[in-house]
Amino acid sequence: MREVRACHLPAELRDERRYEKHIPALIGEAVLRSTSIWKWRDSHVHVEHIGSPEAPVRMLLVHGAGGNSAAMWPYAAHLSKLGAHVTVADLPGYGKTTTRQLGRVRYGDWQQLLVDLVRKEDDERPLVMMGASMGGMLAYDAAAATGLASRLVVTCLLDPRDPGVRRRLTWHPALASMAAPAMAVAAGPLANVRVPIRWIADMRHVANGQGLVDEVIADKSGGGGRVPLGWMRSFLESLPLVEPERFTDTPVLMIHPGNDRWTPLEVSQPFFNRVAAEKSLVVLEGCGHFPVEQPGFTQMLNAVSTLLAEVRPHP
Numbered sequence: 001m002r003e004v005r006a007c008h009l010p011a012e013l014r015d016e017r018r019y020e021k022h023i024p025a026l027i028g029e030a031v032l033r034s035t036s037i038w039k040w041r042d043s044h045v046h047v048e049h050i051g052s053p054e055a056p057v058r059m060l061l062v063h064g065a066g067g068n069s070a071a072m073w074p075y076a077a078h079l080s081k082l083g084a085h086v087t088v089a090d091l092p093g094y095g096k097t098t099t100r101q102l103g104r105v106r107y108g109d110w111q112q113l114l115v116d117l118v119r120k121e122d123d124e125r126p127l128v129m130m131g132a133s134m135g136g137m138l139a140y141d142a143a144a145a146t147g148l149a150s151r152l153v154v155t156c157l158l159d160p161r162d163p164g165v166r167r168r169l170t171w172h173p174a175l176a177s178m179a180a181p182a183m184a185v186a187a188g189p190l191a192n193v194r195v196p197i198r199w200i201a202d203m204r205h206v207a208n209g210q211g212l213v214d215e216v217i218a219d220k221s222g223g224g225g226r227v228p229l230g231w232m233r234s235f236l237e238s239l240p241l242v243e244p245e246r247f248t249d250t251p252v253l254m255i256h257p258g259n260d261r262w263t264p265l266e267v268s269q270p271f272f273n274r275v276a277a278e279k280s281l282v283v284l285e286g287c288g289h290f291p292v293e294q295p296g297f298t299q300m301l302n303a304v305s306t307l308l309a310e311v312r313p314h315p
Protein backbone atom coordinates (compact mmCIF):
# COMPACT_ATOMS: atom_id res chain seq x y z
CA MET A 1 0.00 0.00 0.00
CA ARG A 2 1.35 3.43 -0.94
CA GLU A 3 2.25 5.68 1.95
CA VAL A 4 0.14 8.86 2.07
CA ARG A 5 2.03 11.75 3.59
CA ALA A 6 0.29 14.42 5.69
CA CYS A 7 0.92 17.12 3.09
CA HIS A 8 -1.13 15.13 0.55
CA LEU A 9 -4.12 14.61 2.82
CA PRO A 10 -7.36 16.51 2.11
CA ALA A 11 -7.34 19.95 3.76
CA GLU A 12 -10.03 19.04 6.32
CA LEU A 13 -8.19 15.93 7.49
CA ARG A 14 -4.84 17.74 7.43
CA ASP A 15 -6.22 20.39 9.81
CA GLU A 16 -7.69 17.67 12.01
CA ARG A 17 -4.27 16.03 12.38
CA ARG A 18 -2.16 19.17 12.43
CA TYR A 19 -0.88 18.64 15.99
CA GLU A 20 0.13 15.00 15.71
CA LYS A 21 3.62 15.67 14.35
CA HIS A 22 4.49 17.79 17.39
CA ILE A 23 3.56 15.17 20.00
CA PRO A 24 5.41 11.89 20.71
CA ALA A 25 4.05 9.24 18.38
CA LEU A 26 1.70 6.58 19.66
CA ILE A 27 3.14 3.15 18.89
CA GLY A 28 0.80 0.22 18.45
CA GLU A 29 -2.67 -0.52 17.21
CA ALA A 30 -5.14 2.04 15.88
CA VAL A 31 -7.16 4.07 18.37
CA LEU A 32 -10.96 4.12 18.19
CA ARG A 33 -12.35 7.61 17.65
CA SER A 34 -16.00 8.58 17.23
CA THR A 35 -17.79 11.92 17.09
CA SER A 36 -21.27 13.16 17.87
CA ILE A 37 -23.18 16.43 18.02
CA TRP A 38 -24.87 17.48 21.26
CA LYS A 39 -27.52 20.23 21.14
CA TRP A 40 -26.87 22.50 24.11
CA ARG A 41 -28.67 25.84 24.34
CA ASP A 42 -28.00 27.58 20.99
CA SER A 43 -24.88 25.52 20.28
CA HIS A 44 -24.27 22.29 18.43
CA VAL A 45 -21.38 20.94 20.48
CA HIS A 46 -18.82 18.71 18.77
CA VAL A 47 -18.02 15.83 21.15
CA GLU A 48 -15.38 13.14 20.57
CA HIS A 49 -14.94 9.80 22.30
CA ILE A 50 -11.52 8.17 22.07
CA GLY A 51 -10.60 4.63 23.03
CA SER A 52 -12.62 1.56 23.89
CA PRO A 53 -16.20 2.27 25.02
CA GLU A 54 -15.78 -0.74 27.33
CA ALA A 55 -12.84 0.77 29.24
CA PRO A 56 -13.34 0.54 33.01
CA VAL A 57 -12.63 4.24 33.58
CA ARG A 58 -13.90 7.35 31.82
CA MET A 59 -11.94 10.58 31.37
CA LEU A 60 -13.16 14.02 30.39
CA LEU A 61 -10.32 16.03 28.85
CA VAL A 62 -10.92 19.81 28.90
CA HIS A 63 -9.11 22.28 26.64
CA GLY A 64 -8.48 25.91 27.48
CA ALA A 65 -8.63 29.18 25.54
CA GLY A 66 -6.84 28.60 22.24
CA GLY A 67 -7.38 24.83 22.39
CA ASN A 68 -9.83 22.44 20.78
CA SER A 69 -10.44 18.73 20.26
CA ALA A 70 -7.85 18.57 17.46
CA ALA A 71 -5.15 19.79 19.87
CA MET A 72 -6.35 17.39 22.58
CA TRP A 73 -6.78 14.35 20.29
CA PRO A 74 -3.15 13.10 20.39
CA TYR A 75 -3.17 13.32 24.20
CA ALA A 76 -6.54 11.56 24.34
CA ALA A 77 -5.14 8.77 22.16
CA HIS A 78 -2.24 8.21 24.57
CA LEU A 79 -4.54 8.38 27.60
CA SER A 80 -6.97 5.88 26.07
CA LYS A 81 -4.12 3.38 25.79
CA LEU A 82 -3.76 3.60 29.57
CA GLY A 83 -7.23 2.09 29.90
CA ALA A 84 -9.64 5.03 29.72
CA HIS A 85 -12.53 5.96 27.47
CA VAL A 86 -11.77 9.64 26.84
CA THR A 87 -14.29 12.38 26.01
CA VAL A 88 -13.30 15.76 24.54
CA ALA A 89 -15.76 18.54 23.68
CA ASP A 90 -15.12 21.69 21.66
CA LEU A 91 -16.21 24.58 23.87
CA PRO A 92 -18.31 27.29 22.15
CA GLY A 93 -16.11 29.46 19.96
CA TYR A 94 -13.57 26.68 19.32
CA GLY A 95 -13.11 23.63 17.15
CA LYS A 96 -16.13 22.31 15.30
CA THR A 97 -18.78 23.47 17.74
CA THR A 98 -21.19 25.92 16.15
CA THR A 99 -23.05 28.62 18.07
CA ARG A 100 -25.75 30.88 16.72
CA GLN A 101 -24.58 34.01 18.55
CA LEU A 102 -20.85 33.64 19.14
CA GLY A 103 -20.48 37.20 20.40
CA ARG A 104 -22.71 36.38 23.37
CA VAL A 105 -20.61 33.45 24.63
CA ARG A 106 -19.32 34.01 28.15
CA TYR A 107 -17.00 32.11 30.47
CA GLY A 108 -19.98 31.05 32.58
CA ASP A 109 -21.38 29.25 29.53
CA TRP A 110 -18.23 27.14 29.39
CA GLN A 111 -18.55 26.30 33.09
CA GLN A 112 -22.20 25.29 32.78
CA LEU A 113 -21.69 23.31 29.57
CA LEU A 114 -19.08 21.12 31.24
CA VAL A 115 -21.23 20.61 34.33
CA ASP A 116 -24.12 19.54 32.10
CA LEU A 117 -21.87 17.29 30.01
CA VAL A 118 -20.53 15.50 33.10
CA ARG A 119 -24.05 14.84 34.33
CA LYS A 120 -25.28 13.79 30.88
CA GLU A 121 -22.52 11.22 30.36
CA ASP A 122 -22.44 9.77 33.87
CA ASP A 123 -22.75 5.98 33.68
CA GLU A 124 -21.46 5.11 37.16
CA ARG A 125 -17.97 4.21 35.93
CA PRO A 126 -15.19 6.10 37.73
CA LEU A 127 -14.61 9.48 36.09
CA VAL A 128 -11.29 11.31 35.93
CA MET A 129 -11.54 15.00 35.02
CA MET A 130 -8.42 16.35 33.32
CA GLY A 131 -7.94 20.00 32.37
CA ALA A 132 -5.16 21.60 30.36
CA SER A 133 -4.15 25.24 30.85
CA MET A 134 -7.31 27.28 31.57
CA GLY A 135 -9.14 23.96 31.29
CA GLY A 136 -7.66 23.05 34.67
CA MET A 137 -9.93 25.50 36.49
CA LEU A 138 -12.87 24.52 34.28
CA ALA A 139 -12.35 20.85 35.19
CA TYR A 140 -12.04 21.87 38.85
CA ASP A 141 -15.39 23.68 38.67
CA ALA A 142 -17.14 20.76 36.97
CA ALA A 143 -15.79 18.35 39.57
CA ALA A 144 -16.84 20.67 42.40
CA ALA A 145 -20.34 21.30 41.03
CA THR A 146 -21.22 17.69 40.21
CA GLY A 147 -19.38 15.63 42.80
CA LEU A 148 -19.06 12.94 40.11
CA ALA A 149 -15.29 12.93 39.59
CA SER A 150 -13.17 10.29 41.29
CA ARG A 151 -10.00 12.25 40.57
CA LEU A 152 -9.04 15.65 39.18
CA VAL A 153 -5.91 16.13 37.05
CA VAL A 154 -4.76 19.60 35.99
CA THR A 155 -1.73 21.13 34.34
CA CYS A 156 -2.51 24.54 35.85
CA LEU A 157 -4.94 26.16 38.28
CA LEU A 158 -5.26 29.75 37.09
CA ASP A 159 -7.33 31.96 39.39
CA PRO A 160 -7.96 35.24 37.50
CA ARG A 161 -8.46 37.11 40.79
CA ASP A 162 -4.72 36.73 41.38
CA PRO A 163 -2.73 39.69 39.95
CA GLY A 164 0.16 37.32 39.24
CA VAL A 165 -2.09 35.19 37.05
CA ARG A 166 -3.35 38.25 35.17
CA ARG A 167 0.19 39.44 34.51
CA ARG A 168 1.12 36.09 33.04
CA LEU A 169 -1.96 35.55 30.90
CA THR A 170 -1.53 38.74 28.86
CA TRP A 171 1.20 39.18 26.26
CA HIS A 172 2.61 42.23 28.06
CA PRO A 173 2.57 42.83 31.85
CA ALA A 174 1.22 46.37 31.33
CA LEU A 175 -1.97 44.90 29.89
CA ALA A 176 -2.74 43.25 33.22
CA SER A 177 -2.98 46.61 35.02
CA MET A 178 -5.12 47.95 32.18
CA ALA A 179 -7.41 44.91 32.14
CA ALA A 180 -10.00 46.08 34.64
CA PRO A 181 -10.65 49.55 33.14
CA ALA A 182 -10.43 48.16 29.61
CA MET A 183 -12.94 45.43 30.37
CA ALA A 184 -15.28 47.98 31.97
CA VAL A 185 -15.52 49.54 28.52
CA ALA A 186 -16.36 46.10 27.10
CA ALA A 187 -19.96 46.35 28.22
CA GLY A 188 -23.05 47.05 26.22
CA PRO A 189 -22.57 46.85 22.43
CA LEU A 190 -18.78 46.33 22.66
CA ALA A 191 -19.18 43.19 24.76
CA ASN A 192 -20.08 41.12 21.70
CA VAL A 193 -17.15 42.32 19.56
CA ARG A 194 -14.79 39.45 18.83
CA VAL A 195 -11.05 40.15 18.71
CA PRO A 196 -8.07 37.87 17.93
CA ILE A 197 -6.96 35.92 20.99
CA ARG A 198 -3.34 36.86 20.33
CA TRP A 199 -4.18 40.56 20.86
CA ILE A 200 -4.73 39.75 24.53
CA ALA A 201 -3.22 36.39 25.48
CA ASP A 202 0.50 35.58 25.38
CA MET A 203 0.21 32.99 22.61
CA ARG A 204 3.96 33.40 21.93
CA HIS A 205 4.59 31.15 24.91
CA VAL A 206 1.82 28.59 24.41
CA ALA A 207 4.64 26.15 23.62
CA ASN A 208 8.44 26.19 23.77
CA GLY A 209 8.96 24.96 20.19
CA GLN A 210 8.36 27.61 17.54
CA GLY A 211 6.86 25.07 15.15
CA LEU A 212 4.13 24.20 17.63
CA VAL A 213 3.55 27.88 18.48
CA ASP A 214 3.06 28.59 14.77
CA GLU A 215 0.67 25.64 14.50
CA VAL A 216 -1.50 26.92 17.36
CA ILE A 217 -1.62 30.46 15.99
CA ALA A 218 -2.44 29.21 12.49
CA ASP A 219 -5.42 27.24 13.82
CA LYS A 220 -8.41 29.51 13.18
CA SER A 221 -10.61 27.33 15.38
CA GLY A 222 -8.00 27.41 18.16
CA GLY A 223 -5.23 29.83 19.10
CA GLY A 224 -5.64 31.78 15.86
CA GLY A 225 -9.31 32.46 16.52
CA ARG A 226 -11.27 35.28 18.11
CA VAL A 227 -12.99 35.77 21.46
CA PRO A 228 -15.74 38.22 22.47
CA LEU A 229 -14.57 41.05 24.71
CA GLY A 230 -17.46 40.13 26.98
CA TRP A 231 -16.06 36.60 27.30
CA MET A 232 -12.72 38.00 28.43
CA ARG A 233 -14.41 40.30 30.91
CA SER A 234 -16.49 37.43 32.28
CA PHE A 235 -13.36 35.30 32.72
CA LEU A 236 -11.48 38.04 34.57
CA GLU A 237 -14.47 38.52 36.88
CA SER A 238 -15.12 34.80 37.38
CA LEU A 239 -15.04 33.02 40.71
CA PRO A 240 -14.44 29.33 41.35
CA LEU A 241 -17.75 27.54 41.89
CA VAL A 242 -16.33 26.27 45.18
CA GLU A 243 -13.51 27.97 47.07
CA PRO A 244 -10.48 25.66 47.41
CA GLU A 245 -10.80 25.46 51.21
CA ARG A 246 -14.20 23.77 50.67
CA PHE A 247 -12.99 21.48 47.88
CA THR A 248 -12.48 18.42 50.03
CA ASP A 249 -13.83 15.29 48.36
CA THR A 250 -11.91 14.84 45.09
CA PRO A 251 -8.15 14.13 45.18
CA VAL A 252 -6.18 16.47 42.93
CA LEU A 253 -3.07 15.69 40.86
CA MET A 254 -1.33 18.70 39.34
CA ILE A 255 1.05 17.68 36.53
CA HIS A 256 2.65 21.06 35.91
CA PRO A 257 5.10 21.65 33.04
CA GLY A 258 8.53 22.31 34.50
CA ASN A 259 9.63 24.79 31.85
CA ASP A 260 6.35 26.67 31.32
CA ARG A 261 7.25 30.09 29.95
CA TRP A 262 3.64 31.29 29.95
CA THR A 263 2.18 30.27 33.31
CA PRO A 264 5.06 28.95 35.46
CA LEU A 265 4.40 26.79 38.49
CA GLU A 266 4.44 29.70 40.94
CA VAL A 267 1.25 31.22 39.49
CA SER A 268 -0.73 27.99 40.06
CA GLN A 269 0.70 27.16 43.47
CA PRO A 270 -1.25 29.71 45.57
CA PHE A 271 -4.61 28.22 44.55
CA PHE A 272 -3.28 24.64 44.60
CA ASN A 273 -1.89 25.12 48.11
CA ARG A 274 -5.34 26.23 49.34
CA VAL A 275 -7.10 23.10 48.05
CA ALA A 276 -8.27 21.12 51.07
CA ALA A 277 -8.58 17.76 49.30
CA GLU A 278 -5.81 15.19 49.15
CA LYS A 279 -3.37 16.46 46.52
CA SER A 280 -0.06 15.75 44.86
CA LEU A 281 2.25 17.52 42.43
CA VAL A 282 4.35 16.13 39.59
CA VAL A 283 6.60 18.56 37.73
CA LEU A 284 7.02 17.54 34.08
CA GLU A 285 10.72 17.84 33.36
CA GLY A 286 11.57 19.94 30.31
CA CYS A 287 7.96 20.57 29.27
CA GLY A 288 6.52 23.86 28.09
CA HIS A 289 2.94 25.07 28.57
CA PHE A 290 1.86 22.73 25.76
CA PRO A 291 3.65 19.68 27.22
CA VAL A 292 5.29 17.68 24.44
CA GLU A 293 8.94 17.42 25.51
CA GLN A 294 10.65 14.42 27.02
CA PRO A 295 11.14 13.20 29.68
CA GLY A 296 8.14 15.19 30.98
CA PHE A 297 5.69 13.74 28.47
CA THR A 298 6.39 10.20 29.68
CA GLN A 299 6.29 11.40 33.30
CA MET A 300 2.78 12.72 32.62
CA LEU A 301 1.61 9.38 31.21
CA ASN A 302 3.16 7.48 34.10
CA ALA A 303 1.47 9.69 36.67
CA VAL A 304 -1.94 9.34 35.02
CA SER A 305 -1.44 5.59 34.59
CA THR A 306 -0.84 5.23 38.33
CA LEU A 307 -3.93 7.31 39.05
CA LEU A 308 -6.12 5.23 36.71
CA ALA A 309 -4.95 2.06 38.43
CA GLU A 310 -6.11 3.54 41.76
CA VAL A 311 -9.65 4.27 40.56
CA ARG A 312 -10.12 1.24 38.28
CA PRO A 313 -12.77 -1.14 39.68
CA HIS A 314 -11.35 -4.47 40.79
CA PRO A 315 -13.31 -7.73 40.44
